Amino acid sequence: MPFEWILALRFLREGRMQTALIMAGTTVGVAVIIFITALMNGLQASLATRTLSTQAHVSVRAPDDAPTPVLERAGATSVVAHIEPRVQRLRSIDQWQRVTRELVALPHVVDVSPITTGSGFAFRGNASKSIALMGVIPERYDRIVKVSDKLTAGQFRVGPGEAVIGIELARDLGAAVGDRIRILSSENRDDVFRLTGLFDLGVKDLNRRWVIMPLRSAQSLLDLSGGVTHIDLTVDDIFAAEDVATRIVSQTGLTAESWMAINTQLLTAFKNQNMTTRTVRVFMLLIVALGIASVLVVSVVQKQREIGILRAMGASPRRIMRVFLIQGGIVGGSGALLGSGLATLMVYGASFALLQDDGSALISGRIEASYYLTAAAVAVLTGLLAAVAPARRAAKMDPVEAIRYG
Amino acid sequence: MADILRLEAVRKSYNVGMPIETEVLHGIDLALRAGEFAALIGPSGSGKSTLLHLIGLLERPTAGRILIAGREIDALDEAGMTELRGRTLGFVFQFHHLLPEFTALENVMMPALIDQGRATRAMRERARGLLAKVGLADALDKKPSALSGGMQQRVAIARALAMNPPLVLADEPTGNLDSHTADDIFALLREFNRAEGSAFLIVTHDARLAAGCDRRIELMDGQLLAATV
Ligand SMILES: Nc1ncnc2c1ncn2[C@@H]1O[C@H](COP(=O)(O)OP(=O)(O)OP(=O)(O)O)[C@@H](O)[C@H]1O
Ligand SMILES: [Mg+2]
Numbered sequence: 001m002p003f004e005w006i007l008a009l010r011f012l013r014e015g016r017m018q019t020a021l022i023m024a025g026t027t028v029g030v031a032v033i034i035f036i037t038a039l040m041n042g043l044q045a046s047l048a049t050r051t052l053s054t055q056a057h058v059s060v061r062a063p064d065d066a067p068t069p070v071l072e073r074a075g076a077t078s079v080v081a082h083i084e085p086r087v088q089r090l091r092s093i094d095q096w097q098r099v100t101r102e103l104v105a106l107p108h109v110v111d112v113s114p115i116t117t118g119s120g121f122a123f124r125g126n127a128s129k130s131i132a133l134m135g136v137i138p139e140r141y142d143r144i145v146k147v148s149d150k151l152t153a154g155q156f157r158v159g160p161g162e163a164v165i166g167i168e169l170a171r172d173l174g175a176a177v178g179d180r181i182r183i184l185s186s187e188n189r190d191d192v193f194r195l196t197g198l199f200d201l202g203v204k205d206l207n208r209r210w211v212i213m214p215l216r217s218a219q220s221l222l223d224l225s226g227g228v229t230h231i232d233l234t235v236d237d238i239f240a241a242e243d244v245a246t247r248i249v250s251q252t253g254l255t256a257e258s259w260m261a262i263n264t265q266l267l268t269a270f271k272n273q274n275m276t277t278r279t280v281r282v283f284m285l286l287i288v289a290l291g292i293a294s295v296l297v298v299s300v301v302q303k304q305r306e307i308g309i310l311r312a313m314g315a316s317p318r319r320i321m322r323v324f325l326i327q328g329g330i331v332g333g334s335g336a337l338l339g340s341g342l343a344t345l346m347v348y349g350a351s352f353a354l355l356q357d358d359g360s361a362l363i364s365g366r367i368e369a370s371y372y373l374t375a376a377a378v379a380v381l382t383g384l385l386a387a388v389a390p391a392r393r394a395a396k397m398d399p400v401e402a403i404r405y406g
Numbered sequence: 407m408a409d410i411l412r413l414e415a416v417r418k419s420y421n422v423g424m425p426i427e428t429e430v431l432h433g434i435d436l437a438l439r440a441g442e443f444a445a446l447i448g449p450s451g452s453g454k455s456t457l458l459h460l461i462g463l464l465e466r467p468t469a470g471r472i473l474i475a476g477r478e479i480d481a482l483d484e485a486g487m488t489e490l491r492g493r494t495l496g497f498v499f500q501f502h503h504l505l506p507e508f509t510a511l512e513n514v515m516m517p518a519l520i521d522q523g524r525a526t527r528a529m530r531e532r533a534r535g536l537l538a539k540v541g542l543a544d545a546l547d548k549k550p551s552a553l554s555g556g557m558q559q560r561v562a563i564a565r566a567l568a569m570n571p572p573l574v575l576a577d578e579p580t581g582n583l584d585s586h587t588a589d590d591i592f593a594l595l596r597e598f599n600r601a602e603g604s605a606f607l608i609v610t611h612d613a614r615l616a617a618g619c620d621r622r623i624e625l626m627d628g629q630l631l632a633a634t635v
Binding site: 305 | 455508
């Protein structure tokens with residue numbers, strides 16, 4: 001082992017109490033940093049997952065009709081033109097089968113489900129309600145929004161002439177499984193459906209409006225023979241949704257919206273949380289750094305005589321400096337190691353202690369390997385940086401002073 | 407034999423350029439031959455330690471030349487001085503200045519460890535042999551705090567000789583030891599001088615011990631007494 005390491009390790013080992021305290025401080029600091037990061041990411045993921053249980057991660061549709069300005073600019077006269085946005089017709093996605101195959105091939109994309117949706121009314125007896133027609137391929141759609149998990153009655157089976165509706169709509173219409181309802185679309189076509197199931201998606205508006213029916217039925221009701229209005233998809237990393245959406249827009253020319261673009265409030269909340277976490281992390285690191293630096297400064301002063309004699313024995317100032325830098329690095333590194341262990345226990349404990357309303361864990365008990373690596377790198381770096389000032393002080397120490405007044 | 411040490415018109419002032427500037431050494435001319443065993447004596451405050459620190463390359467002179475083993479120290483940078491200090495000089499101080507975190511054996515290995523960067527078997531063997539010579543074969547793994555003052559000074563002597571330096575500088579090596587222990591330590595230095603051929607320059611207040619040296623150099627108010635050079 002090199003001279004500098006031998007000295008650094010021995011100084012730390014023999015500085016028992018000081019070393020123990022500073023290691024404990026670094027350990028707790030690193031543990032808190034990892035824990036709070038894991039906690040925040042866990043909370044956000046579970047919040048996002050909950051939000052996304054009734055939403056596609058990315059929703060693709062045909063681009064909007066751009067209104068064409070009627071007036072041209074003429075010469076130097078500037079014309080103020082107020083352009084009314086055109087009322088959007090239902091538009092289907094060109095060659096949606098080909099687009100669907102293209103989307104499946106994109107990185108991150110997991111499931112893809114073509115949908116035809118539009119508005120209409122549901123009638124039963126003399127009750128009528130405004131609704132949203134959701135024409136889907138059931139097996140595919142079930143992988144995007146797990147309707148079959150959210151049924152309160154019947155089953156998620158929508159063969160020709162069958163539909164499932166939300167519990168609110170069922171109550172409004174006074175309908176139950178097995179009953180028939182009549183649907184009138186915005187295109188003035190109508191059809192009768194037999195209810196095979198009732199769902200509760202946890203969102204009142206959806207429970208009140210959605211009528212899930214076979215894709216073909218929606219297509220004919222909305223006069224879009226063979227067309228789909230949307231393609232919904234899920235991705236493997238929900239926070240990659242925006243990137244995926246951007247990619248889809250540039251690759252297909254269609255409009256694609258990620259859940260992030262739709263739920264801007266949620267995303268803003270996440271951003272604020274992230275800033276809070278970052279602030280806490282920075283301050284924890286600062287405290288850790290100050291702790292390491294102060295202990296090393298004291299150690300340098302205590303070892304003044306030894307540093308003098310080491311210099312007299314031929315140790316250069318540079319090597320003396322290295323001895324203290326190494327101590328900082330070791331404290332940071334072992335703090336990272338112990339802190340990672342502590343954080344693992346804390347996160348594991350929190351996965352049992354923090355439960356959601358339904359009794360499931362709010363965060364998973366696992367920590368991503370990258371947190372450990374980042375924390376370790378940052379802790380070692382912090383230790384080294386914290387040791388710079390004490391180490392320089394040690395290197396500058398005048399050996400004669402140490403020897404003469406030792 | 408060649409001179410291991412030459413001083414020519416060496417001056418040392420403290421607080422240069424300030425109103426309290428004081429010259430401690432006023433032009434020292436001195437030569438020490440290889441293998442010589444010399445005592446440096448003089449009253450308190452006469453500049454003995456200052457002179458030793460200049461020779462030990464721990465401080466630079468204000469004026470004059472110092473040559474150690476034929477090398478002009480003025481021409482050396484910090485790295486050169488550090489190397490010369492490590493390989494050519496050995497130090498023994500009044501207060502032993504052992505490293506309390508390390509055992510006697512490790513303390514004696516330290517100069518070689520600094521020189522070579524990492525520990526070797528040969529280093530360990532040499533340190534073991536030196537400690538045996540100073541009568542501490544049984545105390546190899548003891549920390550300094552577990553040793554008496556005399557034993558600590560023996561370890562410090564063994565350490566000073568670890569690199570087999572041609573010149574050993576000792577500043578009151580027996581200063582805080584009882585007279586019996588002091589005699590032992592002195593005898594030990596003498597033995598190393600004979601066995602290893604290192605030159606010694608020993609600062610002492612003890613006239614009896616000084617009398618046992620080949621040569622007595624006397625310092626008075628920052629000047630050497632001509633008769634003793
Ligand atoms: N850093 C310094 N600044 C100013 N004066 C100093 C400094 N170091 C030493 N001196 C002065 O130089 C003079 C010589 O000191 P030095 O320690 O060399 O004497 P000494 O002969 O070793 O004395 P002693 O026998 O008491 O050890 C003293 O007057 C001392 O006060
Ligand atoms: Mg002195």
